[in-house]
Amino acid sequence: xxxxxxxxxxxxxxxxxxxxxxxxxxxxxxxxxxxxxxxxxxxxxxxxxxxxxxxxxxxxxxxxxxxxxxxxxxxxxxxxxxxxxxxxxxxxxxxxxxxxxxxxxxxxxxxxxxxxxxxxxxxxxxxxxxxxxxxxxxxxxxxxxxxxxxxxxxxxxxxxxxxxxxxxxxxxxxxxxxxxxxxxxxxxxxxxxxxxxxxxxxxxxxxxxxxxxxxxxxxxxxxxxxxxxxxxxxxxxxxxxxxxxxxxxxxxxxxxxxxxxxxxxxxxxxxxxxxx
Numbered sequence: 001x002x003x004x005x006x007x008x009x010x011x012x013x014x015x016x017x018x019x020x021x022x023x024x025x026x027x028x029x030x031x032x033x034x035x036x037x038x039x040x041x042x043x044x045x046x047x048x049x050x051x052x053x054x055x056x057x058x059x060x061x062x063x064x065x066x067x068x069x070x071x072x073x074x075x076x077x078x079x080x081x082x083x084x085x086x087x088x089x090x091x092x093x094x095x096x097x098x099x100x101x102x103x104x105x106x107x108x109x110x111x112x113x114x115x116x117x118x119x120x121x122x123x124x125x126x127x128x129x130x131x132x133x134x135x136x137x138x139x140x141x142x143x144x145x146x147x148x149x150x151x152x153x154x155x156x157x158x159x160x161x162x163x164x165x166x167x168x169x170x171x172x173x174x175x176x177x178x179x180x181x182x183x184x185x186x187x188x189x190x191x192x193x194x195x196x197x198x199x200x201x202x203x204x205x206x207x208x209x210x211x212x213x214x215x216x217x218x219x220x221x222x223x224x225x226x227x228x229x230x231x232x233x234x235x236x237x238x239x240x241x242x243x244x245x246x247x248x249x250x251x252x253x254x255x256x257x258x259x260x261x262x263x264x265x266x267x268x269x270x271x272x273x274x275x276x
Contacts, residue, residue, distance in 0.1 A: 002017045002057045002058075002269075003016055003057070004059050004061070004261040005041070005061070006260040007037055007062040007064030009031075009064070010030075011030075012029075012033075012036040012037055013025065013026070013040075014028070014261060015258050015265060016265070024047060025258040026043055026047065027257070028040040033067040036064065037068060041058070059079070060078070060264065061079070061080045061081070061085040061264040063082070065079050082260060083109070083120040086226070086259060086263055088267060090259055091113050093226075093259055094224045096222050097114070097115065098222070099112075099215075099223060099224050100113075101259075102224065102225050102227075103259065104127050104207055104226065105127055108126055108227075112220070124206070126207055127229075128228070141192075148196075151196040151200050154197030155193075155197070158185070158189065158191070159183055159197075160180075160183065161181040161184030162179060163175065163178045163179075163180050175245075178245075179201065179205060182202040182205070197234065200232075204238045212242060212248055220248075224253065225252050226253075226256045228257045230252050235252075
């Protein structure tokens with residue numbers, strides 16, 4: 001089995017790849033990258049009733065990978081570029097030959113992947129960190145899960161200005177319900193639930209549109225969304241709407257949260273798992 005580990009700022013993700021199949025992805029929370037990687041590895045071995053002898057190779061990626069030396073629990077490690085890991089993982093999970101791969105974490109990164117060729121296109125500070133920060137300041141919530149739960153009771157019409165609010169006639173192919181201005185209709189009557197939904201809507205609309213611009217620039221129609229947040233219902237709704245409007249395909253694959261760890265795991269054998 002080959003192990004892929006993605007060491008982030010506050011969470012570490014680990015996954016096993018055996019015979020081309022994903023084995024039991026896990027997440028461990030820890031601020032120290034060395035402790036986090038060791039803890040993730042120990043937990044993975046324990047949960048899967050494995051020993052160190054069962055592990056062929058360990059590949060590390062992520063911002064915390066630089067803090068580790070050349071071994072983990074006595075096993076030699078290989079460090080893999082994070083953007084290449086993202087690209088490989090995105091193609092593997094989506095079964096595509098090429099596309100724009102988006103990693104939505106605290107901020108958001110965009111890469112273009114075509115087989116083994118991966119190019120970093122750029123990124124934005126808009127992401128999960130934006131949701132947490134705005135929610136704390138605006139509705140006094142510090143948990144993203146709480147924001148998502150509260151947002152189910154909200155209405156965007158109480159906060160966002162729509163095309164229909166500013167025009168009684170059709171503007172191009174834009175539906176009247178499309179957002180014209182995020183928070184452009186905000187007033188004192190907006191509830192915490194309304195604001196929570198508007199925060200999610202703004203962040204996912206911005207990330208989705210940036211992905212579409214990247215896809216158009218590189219003549220792609222497939223966009224693979226990865227990260228923990230891309231599977232929540234408000235995100236899925238926005239991606240569906242953008243797909244219809246701009247004629248692109250948003251893919252949210254299974255194990256989207258573990259895309260980069262999976263890409264690291266398959267790095268050395270990528271030609272076996274992703275198309276040319």
